[in-house]
Amino acid sequence: MCGIVGYVGSDSAKEKIINGLKSLEYRGYDSAGIALDINGKIEVRKQVGGISNLEKIIDDDSFDSGVGIGHTRWATHGAPSTVNAHPHINMDGSIAVVHNGIIENYTEIKERLIAEHGIEFRSETDTEVIAQLIGVLYEGDLYEAVTKAVSQMRGAYAVAAMAADEPDKLVAVRKDAPLIAGIGKGCNFIASDIPALLKYVREIYLIENNETLVVTKDDIKIFDEDGNRVKRDVFHVTWDADAAEKGGYEHFMLKEIHEQPKGLEDTLNKRLKDGNIINLDGINMTKKDIEGFNKVYIVACGTAYHAGLVGKAAIEKMARIPVEVDVASEFRYRDPFVDESTLFIAISQSGETLDTLAALREAKSKGARILSVVNVVGSSVARESDDVFYTWAGPEISVASTKAYTTQLMCMYLLALYMGKEKGTIDGTYYAKVIEELKTIPEKLQHILDKEGDIEKLADIFYKREQVFFIGRGPDSGVAYEGSLKLKEISYINSFAIAAGELKHGTIALIEDDTLVIALATQDALFEKMVSNVEEIKARGARVIAIAKEGNTEIEKKADIVIYIPQCMDELTPLLSVVPLQLFAYFVAKNRGCNIDKPKNLAKSVTVE
Numbered sequence: 001m002c003g004i005v006g007y008v009g010s011d012s013a014k015e016k017i018i019n020g021l022k023s024l025e026y027r028g029y030d031s032a033g034i035a036l037d038i039n040g041k042i043e044v045r046k047q048v049g050g051i052s053n054l055e056k057i058i059d060d061d062s063f064d065s066g067v068g069i070g071h072t073r074w075a076t077h078g079a080p081s082t083v084n085a086h087p088h089i090n091m092d093g094s095i096a097v098v099h100n101g102i103i104e105n106y107t108e109i110k111e112r113l114i115a116e117h118g119i120e121f122r123s124e125t126d127t128e129v130i131a132q133l134i135g136v137l138y139e140g141d142l143y144e145a146v147t148k149a150v151s152q153m154r155g156a157y158a159v160a161a162m163a164a165d166e167p168d169k170l171v172a173v174r175k176d177a178p179l180i181a182g183i184g185k186g187c188n189f190i191a192s193d194i195p196a197l198l199k200y201v202r203e204i205y206l207i208e209n210n211e212t213l214v215v216t217k218d219d220i221k222i223f224d225e226d227g228n229r230v231k232r233d234v235f236h237v238t239w240d241a242d243a244a245e246k247g248g249y250e251h252f253m254l255k256e257i258h259e260q261p262k263g264l265e266d267t268l269n270k271r272l273k274d275g276n277i278i279n280l281d282g283i284n285m286t287k288k289d290i291e292g293f294n295k296v297y298i299v300a301c302g303t304a305y306h307a308g309l310v311g312k313a314a315i316e317k318m319a320r321i322p323v324e325v326d327v328a329s330e331f332r333y334r335d336p337f338v339d340e341s342t343l344f345i346a347i348s349q350s351g352e353t354l355d356t357l358a359a360l361r362e363a364k365s366k367g368a369r370i371l372s373v374v375n376v377v378g379s380s381v382a383r384e385s386d387d388v389f390y391t392w393a394g395p396e397i398s399v400a401s402t403k404a405y406t407t408q409l410m411c412m413y414l415l416a417l418y419m420g421k422e423k424g425t426i427d428g429t430y431y432a433k434v435i436e437e438l439k440t441i442p443e444k445l446q447h448i449l450d451k452e453g454d455i456e457k458l459a460d461i462f463y464k465r466e467q468v469f470f471i472g473r474g475p476d477s478g479v480a481y482e483g484s485l486k487l488k489e490i491s492y493i494n495s496f497a498i499a500a501g502e503l504k505h506g507t508i509a510l511i512e513d514d515t516l517v518i519a520l521a522t523q524d525a526l527f528e529k530m531v532s533n534v535e536e537i538k539a540r541g542a543r544v545i546a547i548a549k550e551g552n553t554e555i556e557k558k559a560d561i562v563i564y565i566p567q568c569m570d571e572l573t574p575l576l577s578v579v580p581l582q583l584f585a586y587f588v589a590k591n592r593g594c595n596i597d598k599p600k601n602l603a604k605s606v607t608v609e
Contacts, residue, residue, distance in 0.1 A: 002024070002029045002072050002100060003020075003021055003024030003025075003029065003071065003072040003100075003191075003192050003193070003196065004069070004070070004071055004098050004099075004100055004160055004172075004190065004192040005017045005020035005021050005024070005070045005191050005192075005196050006068065006070070006160045006170045006172065006190040007020075007067070007068060007187065008066065008168065008169070008170055008187060008188055008215055008216055009066050009067075009184065009186060009187025009188070009217045010186060010187065010217065011066065012064050013036055013064065013065055013067055013068035014034065014058060014063065014064045014068065015064075016187075016189070016200060017034055017068055017069070017070035018034070018051065018058075018070065019199055020070070020189070020191060020199075020200075021051055021070050021071075021072050021196070023196045023198065023199070024072060024191075024192065024193055024195060024196050025050075025051065025072065025598060029072035029073055029074050029598075030048065030049075030074060030075050031046065031048045031049065031072070031073045031080050031081070031082070031084070031085035031086075032046065032049075032050070032051050032054045032070070032072045032073070032085065033045060033046025033054065033070065033087050034058065034068060034069070034070040034087070035068055035070070035089070035096035035098075035162065036063065036064065036065045036067065037067045037162060037164065037167040038062075038064075038065045039065075040164055041164055042094065042096045042162065044096060045057050045058050045063065046082055046085035046086065046087070047082060047085065048081060048082055048085065051072070066187075067162065067167055067168065067169075067170070068162070069096060069097075069098050069160050069162055070087075071085075071087060071099075073085050073086050076102055077102075077106070077125045077127075078124030083124075084123045084124055086099065086125075086127055088125065088127045088130070089131055090134065090135025090136075091135060092135070094135065094138070094163060094164045095131050095134050095135045095138060095142075095161060095162070095163055095164075096131065096161065096162050097127060097130050097134065097159060097160070098127070098159070098160050099127040099157055099159045099160075100157065100158045100178075100192055101156040101158060101175075101176065101177040101354075102126060102155045102156060102157070103126040103127075103129060103130065103153050103154070103155040104154045104155040105152075105153065105154045105155070106129045106153075106155075109133055109152060109153070110129045113129070113132050117136050119132050119136070126155075130153070130157075130161075133149045133153075134146055134149045134161055137149055138163065140165065142161060142162070142163040142169060143171050143212065143214050143223075145163075146159070146161055146173055146212065147173075147212060147227070150212075155176075156175060156176035156177050156354055157173075157174075157175050157176070157177050158172065158174050158175075158177035158178060158179040158192055159172060160172040168217065169214065169215065169216050170214075170215040171212065171213065171214055171215070172207075172212070172213040172215065173212040173213070174209060174212075175209055175210055176354055176357065176358075176380075177192070177352070178192050178193060178352040178379070178380060179191075179192060179213075180192070180193070180194060180197070180204050180205065180206055180207060181204060181207060181213055181215060181220045181222075182197040182200065182203070182204050183203040183204065183205070183220065183234065186217055186218070188215050188216070188218075188220050189215075190213060190215055194237055194376075194395075195395060195397070197237075198237065202236055202237045203234050203235075203236060203237075204234070204237060205220060205222065205232045205234065206232070206378045207222065208230075208383070210224065210225040211223065211224055211225070211230060235377075235378050251398065251586070251590075252397040252398040252597045253398035253400055253596050253597055254586055256396055256397070256398055256403045257402045257403070257449070257579070257582050257583060257586065258449055259394065259403050260402065260406050260442075260445055260449075260579065261442035261443070262394075262442070263391070263392065263393040263403045263406065263407045264406055264407060264441055264445065264575070266392040266393075266394075267390075267391055267392045267393070267407045267410045267411060268410055268414070268441075268442075270390075270392055276435045278414055278417060278418045282387070282388075283371070283387040283388070283389065284387075285371075285387065285418070285419075285422075286422070287423065289369070290321075290419050290422050293341060293342065293369075294321075294342070295322055295323075295324065295337070295341070296315055296322070296323040296324070296342070296344075296345060297324050297325075297336065297338065297343070297345065297368070298311055298312060298323060298324070298325045298326070298345045298347065299325075299328045299331050299344065299346055299356060299360070299363075300325075300346065300347035300348060300353075301327065301328045301329065301348075301353055301355055301356060302401070302485065303349070303405050303482060304347040304348055304353075304373075304405075304408060305325065305347075306405070306479075306481045306482040306485065307347055307373075307408035307409055307412060307482075308325040308345070308347055308412075309325055309477075309478030309481065310409055310412060310475055310478045310479070311325075311345070311347075311408075311409070311412030311416070313474065313478070313571070314412055314413050314416035314571060315412070315415070315419065317571065318416040318417055318419065318420030318425065319416055319419035319420045319423055319425055320423070320425040321343075321419070326359075328353065328355035328356040328358070329355040331362065332358055332359055332362045336362075338363050338367075338368045339367055339368070340367040340369075342363065342366075342368040342369070343368070343369050343371060344360065344363040344364075344368040344369065344370050345372070346359070346360045346371075346372040346373070346374075346381055347372070347373045347374075347408055348372070348373075348374050348379075348381050349375045349376070349396060349408075350374075350376055350379060351372070351374040351376045351379020351380055351381040351382050352376075352379055352380050352381070353381070356381060357380055357384070360372070360381060360384060360385070361384070369387075370384070370385040371385060371387040371389065372385035372388050372389065373389045373411045373412070373415075374389075374390065375391045375396065375407070377390060389411045389415060391404060391407035391410070392407065393407040397597065398596070398597045399489070399490075400486055400489055400490050400585070400599065402582050405482060405578065406575055406578065406579075409574055410438070413434070413571075413572065413575075417431060417434055434569065434571070434572070437568055437569050437572055438572065440568070441568070441575050441576065444565070444566040444568065444576055445576055445579055447566055448566070448579045448580060449579065452583050455563070455580055455583040455584050455587060456587045458545065458561065458563075458584060458587075459586075459587030459588045459590070459591055460587075460591060463587075463588045463591035463592055465493060465516050466493060466494060467493070467494050467495070467496075467510075467516070468493055468495045468496075468516045468517075469496050469497070469507075469511070469515065469516070469517045469518070469542075470483050470484040470495065470496070470497040470498075470517075470518045470519075470520070470581075471497070471498055471500040471503060471518070471519050471520070471537075472497075472499070472519070472520035472521075473499060473500050473501060473520075473526040473530055473533075474523045474525070474526050474570070475523065475571065475573065475574050476500075476521070476522055476523055476526075476530075476573070476574075476577065477497075477498075477499040477500070477520075478574065479520055479573075479577050479581070480497040480498070480499075480518075480520055482578055482581070483497065483518060483520075483581030483582075483584075483585070484496060485497075486582055486585035487581075487584070487585040487588065489599050490586070490589040490594055490599050491585060491588045491589040491594055492599075492600070493588065500519070500529075500530060501529070503533060503536065503537065508536065508537065508540065511537050511540045511541070511542050512540065512542075514541060514542075514543055515541065515542045515543065516542070516543050516545070517537050517542045518544075518545045518546075518547070518584075519533070519537075519544055519545070519547070519559065520546075520547050521534070521546050521547065521552070521555055522549055522570070522573035522576075523570045523573065524549070524552075524570055527548075527552060527554075527555075530555075531554060531558055534555070534558040534559055535558050538558055538559075543560050544558070544559040544561070545559065545560065545561045545563065546558075546561070547562075547563045547565065547577050548564060548565070549568070549573070550564045550565070550566055550567050551567060563580045565579075565580070
C-alpha cells in the first residue's frame with residue numbers, strides 16, 4: 001500500500017499522476033514512483049522519501065506520455081528503498097504493476113516462478129511477484145493475463161497494470177482494497193481514493209470486490225470475476241476541492257480540528273427533522289427491531305475504537321442493551337457470539353479499513369444486522385452494510401483523526417437516543433434535553449477553540465516530556481485513550497491511558513516526581529472520586545493538568561493546571577473534552593518538529609491486516 005493513480009489520455013500523464021499522488025500523501029508513505037509508456041517502451045522512475053524527491057528525477061520533458069501509473073508506498077514487504085518502491089516490472093520490462101495490499105501466498109508463487117521459469121527477482125516485495133506472474137502469463141491480452149494472475153493470488157489487493165504491447169490501456173483489479181475509476185473527457189483515471197482525482201474529474205465509478213477494470217482514454221469497462229460486463233451507476237463527488245487543501249492553516253490537522261464545529265452541526269442537522277425528531281434517513285430500524293437485539297457489538301480500530309467506547313456508554317444508558325466494544329483485528333479470531341439478534345456497528349473514517357471490513361463480513365455471515373458509521377460515501381464498509389450512518393465531516397486529510405472522531409461521537413449519541421426513544425427506555429423529557437444540549441455543542445466547542453493559545457502555552461512548557469499519563473473515569477476514560485493516542489502518534493511521546501480507578505492496581509508504581517499526568521474530571525457523578533485519584537498521584541510528585549467543567553473549581557486545589565470546558569451533561573462531555581487534548585498533541589508535536597500530518601510509520605487508510 002498506499003496510494004495508486006493511473007491515467008490514460010492525450011495530455012501529460014506525468015502531471016496528472018504526480019498531482020494525484022500528492023493528493024494522497026495524507027495516507028502516509030515512504031517512497032514513490034511512476035511508470036510511463038514512452039514510444040512503446042515502459043520507463044520507470046522511483047525514489048525513496050517524499051514525492052518531491054521523485055519530482056527531481058522526472059524533471060525531464062522527454063520523460064512523459066499519455067499513459068502511466070504511479071504509486072506511493074508504505075512498506076509491508078521489504079524495507080523502504082528504491083528497489084522496493086513501486087512500480088515493479090517483470091524480467092524483460094514489458095509489464096509494470098503497482099499494488100496496494102498484501103499477497104499472502106507470494107512466497108509460494110515466487111518459488112514456482114523461479115523454479116519453472118527461471119525468473120530473477122530484484123526486490124523483497126510481494127508486488128514484484130505480481131508483475132513477474134503477469135509477465136509469464138501474458139500472451140498479448142493484458143486483461144486475460146491479469147485475470148489469470150489474480151486467480152492464483154490470495155490476499156487483499158488493488159492492482160493496476162500496464163503492458164508495453166498495449167500502450168493505450170490500463171487494467172486494474174480490486175479485492176478488499178479500495179479502487180475507483182474517474183471519468184474524464186477524452187481521458188480516464190484509476191485511483192485508490194477520491195482526493196487523487198478531485199482536481200480533474202467529479203464523475204467516478206466505485207469498484208466492487210473481485211471486479212476488473214479495462215481503461216482506455218475513451219472507455220472504462222468493468223467486469224465481474226466471471227468475466228461478465230458490469231453496468232455501474234456513476235457516482236458524483238460533491239466535495240469542494242478546496243476542502244482537501246489547507247486553507248491557510250499550517251497543517252491539515254489544525255484545520256480539521258477547527259472544522260469540528262461545522263462537522264458536528266452538519267452531522268446533527270442532517271439527522272434532525274422539525275427541530276428535534278431524529279430521522280435516520282434510510283435506516284429502517286423499528287421498535288420491534290430494537291427490542292429484538294439482545295446484544296450490540298461495536299467493532300473498530302484506533303480512534304474509531306475509542307469512539308466506540310463512548311458509544312457503548314451512551315447505548316447502554318439510553319437503550320439499555322448490553323454492548324461489547326472490540327478491536328476489529330481481534331474480533332474474528334475469538335469465535336464471537338453473534339447471531340440474528342445481534343446489532344453489529346462498524347465504525348471507520350475511511351470505510352476501507354481491512355480489519356473492520358473482515359470483522360463486518362464475519363458478523364454478516366452469522367446473520368447479524370450491520371450498521372456502519374463512516375465518513376466516506378460509497379466506501380466498502382458503507383456498501384457492505386445493511387444501514388449506513390454518515391458522519392458528514394468532509395474529507396479528513398491528516399493521518400491523525402480529529403473531526404472524524406467527534407462526528408462519530410455525534411452519530412453514536414443520536415443512534416443511542418433514537419434506540420432509547422423507540423424502545424421506551426428514556427422518556428420525552430430526557431430525550432428533549434439531550435437534543436437541546438447537542439444543538440449547543442458546536443458553539444461550546446468553538447469557545448474552546450477560541451482559547452487555543454492557552455493550550456499552546458502548555459505545550460511550550462511540556463513538549464520535552466518523554467512520558468505522559470492520561471486518566472479518567474466513566475466516559476472520560478474513553479477520551480483519555482483517544483488523547484493518549486493523539487499525543488503518541490504525532491509527537492512520538494510514550495503516552496499511556498488508564499481508567500483512573502485502576503491506577504492503584506499497578507500503574508501508580510510508574511508515577512514519580514514530576515511525572516506529567518493529564519486527568520479528565522468532567523463527570524459530575526464521579527468528580528469527587530476523580531479528585532481523590534488526582535490527590536493520590538500528586539502525593540507521589542506528579543504534575544497534573546486537569547480538564548474539568550466550568551464551575552468545578554475544587555479541582556484547582558489538587559491539580560497544578562486546570563483547563564475548563566463549558567458546562568454540559570455528563571454524557572456529552574467527550575464531544576468537548578477531547579478538543580484540548582487534540583490541540584495539546586498538535587502543539588507538542590509542532591514544538592518537537594514532527595511531521596504532523598504524516599507521522600512516521602503510519603497510514604491514513606490501513607488496508608492490510
